[in-house]
Amino acid sequence: MISSSSTTEFGSYLKAIGGTIRELRKELGISQEELAHRSSIDRSHMGKIERGERNVSVVNIIRISRALDCAPSLLLLRAGI
Amino acid sequence: MISSSSTTEFGSYLKAIGGTIRELRKELGISQEELAHRSSIDRSHMGKIERGERNVSVVNIIRISRALDCAPSLLLLRAGI
Numbered sequence: 001m002i003s004s005s006s007t008t009e010f011g012s013y014l015k016a017i018g019g020t021i022r023e024l025r026k027e028l029g030i031s032q033e034e035l036a037h038r039s040s041i042d043r044s045h046m047g048k049i050e051r052g053e054r055n056v057s058v059v060n061i062i063r064i065s066r067a068l069d070c071a072p073s074l075l076l077l078r079a080g081i
Numbered sequence: 082m083i084s085s086s087s088t089t090e091f092g093s094y095l096k097a098i099g100g101t102i103r104e105l106r107k108e109l110g111i112s113q114e115e116l117a118h119r120s121s122i123d124r125s126h127m128g129k130i131e132r133g134e135r136n137v138s139v140v141n142i143i144r145i146s147r148a149l150d151c152a153p154s155l156l157l158l159r160a161g162i
Contacts, residue, residue, distance in 0.1 A: 010140045010143060013139070013140075013143055014139070014140070017139060055138045055139060055140045056138070056139050057136045057137070057138050057139070058094070058095070058098060058136060058137050058138070058139065058142060059091045059094075059095070059136045061139060062091060062094055062162065071157075071158075071162065072157050072162045073154050073155070073157035073158035073160075073162060074154070076152075076153050076154035076157060077152075077154035077158075079154075081143065081152065081153045081154060
């Protein structure tokens with residue numbers, strides 16, 4: 001979980017990343033459960049990541065990007081950060 | 082701290098990110114202590130991030146990138162991921 005100060009200052013970035021993950025997932029036509037499975041991430045944690053409620057680690061960004069067939073740098077670029 | 086399995090599989094990525102942070106910091110001509118200060122990250126944690134020993138969070142990637150005057154997506158691109 002992220003601290004409330006991080007939520008305030010960085011929440012918009014986390015939401016942008018989560019929204020981009022959701023968009024790329026929908027473009028692939030797979031469910032959140034399937035993305036969680038392919039990324040080896042707990043499904044409820046994946047839901048929180050997509051909603052921008054978690055300060056996702058770079059290892060999980062890499063896992064998710066692989067499952068979405070997208071470079072981590074491109075995922076962030078698409079999220080506008 | 083990251084788990085040993087994450088270290089094994091993702092250690093090279095964490096080292097690439099840390100090495101890129103160090104390179105960009107040296108290009109700016111600032112010390113690790115100064116980068117830690119500008120990023121609001123504990124100095125010993127910054128040292129572990131630069132050595133690829135920590136699974137850095139995206140919020141800290143954003144903080145460090147700001148301090149390095151580099152977009153987070155470009156930092157990852159330069160790290161080759």
